[in-house]
Amino acid sequence: MNRTELQTMAEAERSRQQAFRCRFLCCAGTPCLSAGGGAVQQALKQAVAARNFEASVEVVGAGCMGPCSRGPLVRVIAENGEETLYERMTPEKAARLVEAHAAPGSTTLPEEWRIAEDSPFFSKQTKIVLSGSGRVDPERLESYVGEGGYSALAHALREMTPEEVCEEVVRSGLRGRGGAGYPTGVKWNLMRKAPGERKFVVANGDEGDPGAYMDRTLMESDPHRVLEGMALAAYAVGAEQGYVYVRGEYPLAAQRMERAIRAAERRGLLGHRIFESRFNFRIDIRIGAGAFVCGEETALMASIMGRRGQPVPRPPYPAQRGLWGAPTLINNVETFGNIPPIIQRGGTWYAGYGTEKSRGTKVFALAGKVSWTGLIEVPLGITLREIVFDIGGGIPGGRAFKAAQTGGPSGGCIPAAHLDTPMDYENLQALGSIMGSGGLIIMDDTSCMPDVAKFFMEFCMDESCGKCTPCRSGTVQMVRLLDRITGGRAVPEDLERLEDLCMLLKETSLCGLGQTAPNPVLSTLRHFREEYEAHIRERRCPAGVCDLGN
Amino acid sequence: MGVVTLTLNNQLISAREGQSLLEVIRENGVDLPTLCHLDGLSERGGCRLCVVEAEGTSRLLAACVTPVQEGMNIRTHTERLVRYRKMLVELLLAERTHVCSVCAVNGRCELQALAARLGIDHVRYEPLHPDLPVDASHGRFVLDHNRCILCGRCVRACDEVEGAHTLDFMGRGVQSRIIVDLDQPWGSSRSCTGCGKCVQVCPTGAIVARENIAGGVEKRPDFLLRILEGRQKRIWRW
Numbered sequence A: 001m002n003r004t005e006l007q008t009m010a011e012a013e014r015s016r017q018q019a020f021r022c023r024f025l026c027c028a029g030t031p032c033l034s035a036g037g038g039a040v041q042q043a044l045k046q047a048v049a050a051r052n053f054e055a056s057v058e059v060v061g062a063g064c065m066g067p068c069s070r071g072p073l074v075r076v077i078a079e080n081g082e083e084t085l086y087e088r089m090t091p092e093k094a095a096r097l098v099e100a101h102a103a104p105g106s107t108t109l110p111e112e113w114r115i116a117e118d119s120p121f122f123s124k125q126t127k128i129v130l131s132g133s134g135r136v137d138p139e140r141l142e143s144y145v146g147e148g149g150y151s152a153l154a155h156a157l158r159e160m161t162p163e164e165v166c167e168e169v170v171r172s173g174l175r176g177r178g179g180a181g182y183p184t185g186v187k188w189n190l191m192r193k194a195p196g197e198r199k200f201v202v203a204n205g206d207e208g209d210p211g212a213y214m215d216r217t218l219m220e221s222d223p224h225r226v227l228e229g230m231a232l233a234a235y236a237v238g239a240e241q242g243y244v245y246v247r248g249e250y251p252l253a254a255q256r257m258e259r260a261i262r263a264a265e266r267r268g269l270l271g272h273r274i275f276e277s278r279f280n281f282r283i284d285i286r287i288g289a290g291a292f293v294c295g296e297e298t299a300l301m302a303s304i305m306g307r308r309g310q311p312v313p314r315p316p317y318p319a320q321r322g323l324w325g326a327p328t329l330i331n332n333v334e335t336f337g338n339i340p341p342i343i344q345r346g347g348t349w350y351a352g353y354g355t356e357k358s359r360g361t362k363v364f365a366l367a368g369k370v371s372w373t374g375l376i377e378v379p380l381g382i383t384l385r386e387i388v389f390d391i392g393g394g395i396p397g398g399r400a401f402k403a404a405q406t407g408g409p410s411g412g413c414i415p416a417a418h419l420d421t422p423m424d425y426e427n428l429q430a431l432g433s434i435m436g437s438g439g440l441i442i443m444d445d446t447s448c449m450p451d452v453a454k455f456f457m458e459f460c461m462d463e464s465c466g467k468c469t470p471c472r473s474g475t476v477q478m479v480r481l482l483d484r485i486t487g488g489r490a491v492p493e494d495l496e497r498l499e500d501l502c503m504l505l506k507e508t509s510l511c512g513l514g515q516t517a518p519n520p521v522l523s524t525l526r527h528f529r530e531e532y533e534a535h536i537r538e539r540r541c542p543a544g545v546c547d548l549g550n
Numbered sequence B: 001m002g003v004v005t006l007t008l009n010n011q012l013i014s015a016r017e018g019q020s021l022l023e024v025i026r027e028n029g030v031d032l033p034t035l036c037h038l039d040g041l042s043e044r045g046g047c048r049l050c051v052v053e054a055e056g057t058s059r060l061l062a063a064c065v066t067p068v069q070e071g072m073n074i075r076t077h078t079e080r081l082v083r084y085r086k087m088l089v090e091l092l093l094a095e096r097t098h099v100c101s102v103c104a105v106n107g108r109c110e111l112q113a114l115a116a117r118l119g120i121d122h123v124r125y126e127p128l129h130p131d132l133p134v135d136a137s138h139g140r141f142v143l144d145h146n147r148c149i150l151c152g153r154c155v156r157a158c159d160e161v162e163g164a165h166t167l168d169f170m171g172r173g174v175q176s177r178i179i180v181d182l183d184q185p186w187g188s189s190r191s192c193t194g195c196g197k198c199v200q201v202c203p204t205g206a207i208v209a210r211e212n213i214a215g216g217v218e219k220r221p222d223f224l225l226r227i228l229e230g231r232q233k234r235i236w237r238w
């Protein structure tokens, strides 16, 4: 395919869509599907067929629309472009939807089926990475192309040198979304300059953090965006082979990525001589077998090479010695998702969002005690209060906000006193938490913080790979100590022992898993120490969660 | 090969480029405890006993896997490091079941010796006492998981020096365990050559030869270097 053909495809897709009187986009993300989204889509199709509307009405599966807990969701796009979003759809309701929209005038629908698209849940968000999610059909390449897909790649291959692509990413200020927040442009430049005949690009879609599903959603909802981002990276750093490493528990994401790769290859958007240039780039999928540690980059590479997924000491970093000894660029899936818009609209445009040191937007999986849970994308620098009370719609049941847990098992808690802190990498770190990959769990006053810490510690214990002593053996002892505390069996020295172990793990563990495993404990100790002391000294759980029956 | 200079415990020393910190530290007569490192085997960097402080970075470095660099300023025995080492050995002692008085290598065990050297007289952590089997199916060797510290020396010796790769790890975290072939009784292994290298390199009583059990036999892990050197120089070629 060349650039003109891409434009032709995009125009054809747009006029195809405009020819419909009405389009039903059914959310086909995992949360909506498990809430019955498949049956809803089926029912819509049947109702359309029953009325012989096939030629004028389209029913398609789209990606995640955001408020996943209200699924299955259906977005209806009318001929005049007007959109309506419906929540908690059922097959019965679906048939009435077709009547109301495709045969106008016949019926009206109950107001409460609808989600107001001007509610703060949507209006306070800025969608860059997720701009196509819930709009494009993840199973059709044309759909992505119709939204401008692959034009950034076409542009870069014709009009930009690899240096310029890297420069644009540097200018955007984008930082890695996999957790550590390392500047992406700097990493790309290091990779570009790394000597090597062969180079690799890897998209990290392992996403083992409990409760987080940002990367799964992107892969399921807009797979071509990830591929385009990877292709741009490969061009920028000089790689010809890429891998998407998908977590084993994400079969749908893997399937859609696989299908997207095949479609892109067939059209010459991946493979040899992309856009009739001299650039070749192939992508293959690798499926993880279900170990959190395989998200760690050295373990991930071992796993791709078919070895036991255990970390090895860095340096050498992957950019120096990666897959089969060759320089390897590893970025998170969401990081790659940011690339096409950055190339298309420029790094300066992207840097206009966010704060001084944390540019752009970040996707969070908002969960826990808020009225609206789901997937959100917000400009960095937004306050926690805006997320919890505007986007999330506040705490249900009139209860009080207690803390937000960010960064999953490597992260920590932000207490109510810091609700107005702008969320960026530096501020979160200063509060003893981290941005992490984007898990965001809101807790009200019914949560017990030592208990929360124990949950994350148990996770780390189960996920420790067992290679190094402090993590393998230390996490177990920490869980035991936390168990004594929450079980009302602890003595004051246990707290000291726990803090000692925190420092040991942090400072001596081999990889990031062990080094960050103590963070939930340290952060709850920092902000909620009195809760630990109440459990130990008074055998009392202030939140009333723990059974201290001795 | 180039020469680099660095500071070790306030003393200026020189080293060859490409050497590991551990090599250099030992060459200079500083006694740095290690368990997973063994001269002649690849580094695992797993036990973490060899951690040292380097000025200018807040991270601790595992000496066995860190190459020397010009101008490094290394400390090996600060109060913090000694405390951590003690904790690490205590964690190892609590992890499996170590009853030295009935152990075949009592008095000749690296873990025991290290605990003694670090002045460990009791363990602050709850002993886990996992319910682990003893594999005595092999005619000459015994594998007792209750005394294993998962250092992987046996695995590497079997793979890298003997070339059999009979031994490996299974499971993860504290559930990790040494296995023979596809987790089968050692006696039924078709890949094991019975060379006994794993016995010699195991720092504890986890792998012993039956004759060890009677007592009195020292393990001699230094044979590795002789073999490797011989191979490299082709001493035994006719």
Ligand SMILES: Cc1cc2nc3c(=O)[nH]c(=O)nc-3n(C[C@H](O)[C@H](O)[C@H](O)COP(=O)(O)O)c2cc1C
Pocket (backbone or CB within 6 Å): A175, A176, A177, A178, A179, A180, A181, A182, A184, A204, A205, A206, A207, A208, A209, A292, A293, A294, A295, A296, A297, A298, A330, A331, A332, A333, A335, A437, A511, A512, A513
């Ligand atoms: C234990 C552990 C688990 C990790 N899991 C993930 C993961 O699931 N996804 C991810 O993108 N990065 C994960 N990371 C971070 C990666 O090692 C790596 O830093 C990241 O993929 C780099 O991409 P970025 O620069 O785009 O953030 C993990 C790190 C550690 C230490």
Ligand code: SF4
Pocket (backbone or CB within 6 Å): A293, A311, A463, A464, A465, A466, A467, A468, A469, A471, A472, A509, A510, A511, A512, A513, A514, A515
């Ligand atoms: S810190 Fe934990 S996960 Fe990382 S290498 Fe050590 S044991 Fe494995």
Ligand code: SF4
Pocket (backbone or CB within 6 Å): B097, B098, B099, B100, B101, B103, B104, B105, B106, B107, B109, B110, B111, B112, B147, B204, B205, B206
């Ligand atoms: S292996 Fe060493 S520490 Fe363990 S019981 Fe035997 S002598 Fe004691």
Ligand code: SF4
Pocket (backbone or CB within 6 Å): B157, B158, B159, B162, B164, B165, B166, B167, B191, B192, B193, B194, B195, B196, B197, B198, B199
């Ligand atoms: S006896 Fe030799 S071949 Fe057999 S397991 Fe031990 S090292 Fe490997």
Ligand code: SF4
Pocket (backbone or CB within 6 Å): B147, B148, B149, B150, B151, B152, B153, B154, B155, B178, B201, B202, B203, B204, B206, B207
């Ligand atoms: S059996 Fe011995 S050498 Fe092998 S891992 Fe266990 S303690 Fe180390």
Ligand code: FES
Pocket (backbone or CB within 6 Å): A027, A028, A029, A030, A031, A032, A033, A063, A064, A065, A066, A067, A068, A069, A071, A072, A073, A374, A375
């Ligand atoms: S999966 Fe349907 S809205 Fe998120």
Ligand code: FES
Pocket (backbone or CB within 6 Å): B033, B034, B035, B036, B037, B044, B045, B046, B047, B048, B049, B050, B051, B062, B063, B064, B065
């Ligand atoms: S000797 Fe360095 S980590 Fe074990």
